[in-house]
Amino acid sequence: MQTTGREPAAAQAVATHELTRTFGPVTALSRLDVTMPRGVVGLVGANGAGKSTLIKILLGLLRPTSGRAEVLGLDCGTDGPAIRRLVGYMPESECLPPDVSATELVVHLARMSGLPAEVARERTADTLRHVGLHEERYRPIGGYSTGMKQRVKLAQALVHDPRLVLLDEPTNGLDPAGRDEMLGLIQRISTDFGISVLVTSHLLGELERIADHLVVIDGGVLQRSTSTADATRLSGVILVEVTDRADELVARLRAIGARVAEGGGQSFTVEPTDDAVLDAVQGGAADLGVGLVRMQRRRHHLTEMFREQEVTDVRR
Structure with a gap:
């Protein structure tokens, strides 16, 4: 052709x-x-x-x-x-x-x-x-x-x-x-x-x-x-999983203003707004004496984004 x-x-x-x-x-x-x-x-x-x-x-x-x-x-x-x-x-x-x-x-x-x-x-x-x-x-x-x-x-x-x-x-x-x-x-x-x-x-x-x-x-x-690029870029998050005490690490991150969503068990997601957030995850885990199982960049699928938007609209 x-x-x-x-x-x-x-x-x-x-x-x-x-x-x-x-x-x-x-x-x-x-x-x-x-x-x-x-x-x-x-x-x-x-x-x-x-x-x-x-x-x-x-x-x-x-x-x-x-x-x-x-x-x-x-x-x-x-x-x-x-x-x-x-x-x-x-x-x-x-x-x-x-x-x-x-x-x-x-x-x-x-x-x-x-x-x-x-x-x-x-x-x-x-x-x-x-x-x-x-x-x-x-x-x-x-x-x-x-x-x-x-x-x-x-x-x-x-x-x-x-x-x-x-x-x-x-x-x-x-x-x-x-x-x-x-x-x-x-x-x-x-x-x-x-x-x-x-x-x-x-x-x-x-x-x-x-x-x-x-x-x-x-x-x-x-x-x-x-x-599509803007939507997925704005939705980027880091999936964090630790061996123990995830709730304490989440509390530390929220105390410095990080946006964190608990995922159940020993995992949660955090928005990497700047390098300080990622440093806080690693430093907090070291201070608590827990192991970092993974820190993995994850992107919401757009289906999740729109579902979240629909829930927000209903709550309004």
């Missing part, structure tokens, strides 16, 4: 302002204000959170009730055809014809995107090789496994060399090994070919592994938009 020259990139891949979409009495998106940078952006939310509705608006297939959205600097309300020339889309639903081969389907869709016949065939071969279907490319899709069908959907989203791909729940129906392989492919789309990716999932842990930026929505309302 080869990339071609492209026009200068917009500053943001996606931007929305007061974006609202209702279906009768149901509000799918509510005054959504968010910007999504280029790179890999994870759009996280439970089923029914509004992810698919947002994708359809970004493709220009669904008009917002109010507000506006932009993709690569183009207005989704008025520039739908132009957006679809620059964007690839992998739908969540089962939509592949069973009686044609992957090559036939992807070539056909490449031609529909405006590629000449010879270029479409060459690009199809490259893309199917990239997604791991080169050996199976002439078999009817009806005989494919779920993982292979997902790869066909990914290939058709990439074949016309888009600047941005929208992937709607690309790991649905896959076993753990298949999910890992799909996530690896998505990372390569960005790192190897410079294509921006917006990928939706209801599994935060999956997107934590591959996304540069995370956007969380719930009930059509923005909950959080943050870079």
Whole structure:
């Protein structure tokens, strides 16, 4: 798969302002204000959170009730055809014809995107090789496994060399090994070919592994938009385990202002705000005459962070 020259990139891949979409009495998106940078952006939310509705608006297939959205600097309300020339889309639903081969389907869709016949065939071969279907490319899709069908959907989203791909729940129906392989492919789309990716999932842990930026929505309302690096960096803690008297060591650390969370038994976590905290752990253990079993840097998974935030919000 080869990339071609492209026009200068917009500053943001996606931007929305007061974006609202209702279906009768149901509000799918509510005054959504968010910007999504280029790179890999994870759009996280439970089923029914509004992810698919947002994708359809970004493709220009669904008009917002109010507000506006932009993709690569183009207005989704008025520039739908132009957006679809620059964007690839992998739908969540089962939509592949069973009686044609992957090559036939992807070539056909490449031609529909405006590629000449010879270029479409060459690009199809490259893309199917990239997604791991080169050996199976002439078999009817009806005989494919779920993982292979997902790869066909990914290939058709990439074949016309888009600047941005929208992937709607690309790991649905896959076993753990298949999910890992799909996530690896998505990372390569960005790192190897410079294509921006917006990928939706209801599994935060999956997107934590591959996304540069995370956007969380719930009930059509923005909950959080943050870079993955900032989130994980801010959540870094040190897991400490001692042979005895952990409660006394915790008390010493709290007395100097360290933020400590008891973990049960002889272990606890401490936030390493500066080197003095780490020195206090080692010095305190020596003063108490206890052994340090381990001091291990640990990062909260983002699922834990959001769970903690939800508990805090409820207590307020």
